[in-house]
Amino acid sequence: MTSLKKPSAALVYLGLAVGAVITLAPFGLGLLTSFTSAHQFATGTPLTLPRPPTLVNYTNLGGAGFGRALAVTALMTAVSLLGQLSSSVVAAYAFARLRFPGRDGLFWVYLATLMVPGSVTVVPLYLMMAQLGLRNTFWALVLPFVFGSPYAIFLLRQHFRTIPDDLINAAYLDGATTLDVILHVVVPSSRPVIVTLMLITVVSEWHHFLWPLIITSGTKWQVLTVATAALQSRYNAQWTLVMAAVGAAVVPLLVLFLIFQRHIVRSIVVTGLK
């Protein structure tokens, strides 16, 4: 039995290692290239180490407006996160703990909107923003995402329903308002699911490309994804610079992921990360 098991463990590691190399190699090569001078890149191969490693590609990104793009992306993510989380928390509380006519019907409407695909709504949303005169503004970037997400509300509602009645009633008896109850009883007792939702929101906001691409123009409200795509088409052959742009777009998110990776891995499985 044990003699059968040992080679099998070795095979498992072999399979896992092959997978890891296939996964990591493109990142590694791209990162190396981003630290290589354009001159060395033109004369060497992608497998040679940058000699000496240089930050010139990253400093050149500053000239291409990437500092601003990073700030816009961070702001967009922060505003959407704040708006989405607070709107979702209060709505989930109402759906989970309050009785009011139309509650269940409305909740079904929320659930049904989970089926609305983003690739279908961009064209009408573009018209709506144009009519409101919001094209190429910061508000156009965040408005569709800032008012809470049905998915977040669904997840939070599931969780809020499990909070013991006594805990909430005791707070009310002490004279707390509903807002107090939400902030000081409900939110603290739901920390894991809220952290999960925050991470999901940050990742999906950071990924946004199609909507910012069509609703903004020029560099004023350009986000990192749009800036990277623009740089790629403008400096098609300058791969060292383009790889630095990829690094700038990806690395902040990967750092966040590595810090919170246990949470994120768990969140993905729990929520299907929509």
Added chain:
Amino acid sequence: MTARRRSTALGYALIAPSLFGVVTFLLLPILVVVWLSLHRWDLLGPIEYVGGQNWRSVLTDKTFGNSLLVTCAFVAIVVPVQTALGLAVGALLARDLPGSGLFRTIYVLPWISVPLAIAVLWRWILAPTDGAVSTVLGHRIEWLTDPGLALPVVSAVVVWTNVGYVALFFLAGILAIPAEIHSAARIDGATSWQRFRRITLPMLRPTMFFVLVTGVISAAQVFDTVYALTGGGPQNRTDLVAHRIYAEAFGAAAIGRASVMAVVLFVILVTITLVQHLYFRRRISYDLT
């Protein structure tokens, strides 16, 4: 005010922001896109009613037909391959050997990374003259401009991105199978392959279904990867339907025609979702704790 009326007012006050968002940014756009499909608009000028003209022109348009076919082919490559590989990786991770956690983290990296940036990264790796693959192989291959290669290559990049993510679901599914079932089978003399085939796979059916359906729905909407890798080319061989809608709306400034395509895509995706929901609702309940 009675307690009941206060509760009603409070309830509506609390859901007001999200209700506004749901109605304005999820429900209203569906009506607007249907309305737009009956109009002509070039993004700048006035909006004119044209009746069924956009519908007739799009439904007889070879380019749109091609996009639907390309999307079907893309889904037919990506979903089975990423599911099979995800299952294999999930099964390897489920052995829970020392270091499995590290591998799990590594495999999810492509999926966490920004899809647009990943596509740009691969565009360099596959670049014919100075890309990583060509330099290593020592000869040029037109990965993204050869009409026969482009779609399989774009599919491969998407599979590369998704495998680790899919594997997480299979990993969770496998770990949820009670250990007693496996040990009982082992006592009865079942080999590990037999146990995988007769126990693990059947018990993973709900996971499999979830992974397949969400895989189809997200693959049918891929945009960023195609935008940055091929721009829909060569000869529209990678012109996925989400990219066609974008090109029609913001390249050709034919918003009405793009809206028809969006409505068609919407109907297809909602049908898939409803069918899976009806088929599945009694069989699965997710425990969210």
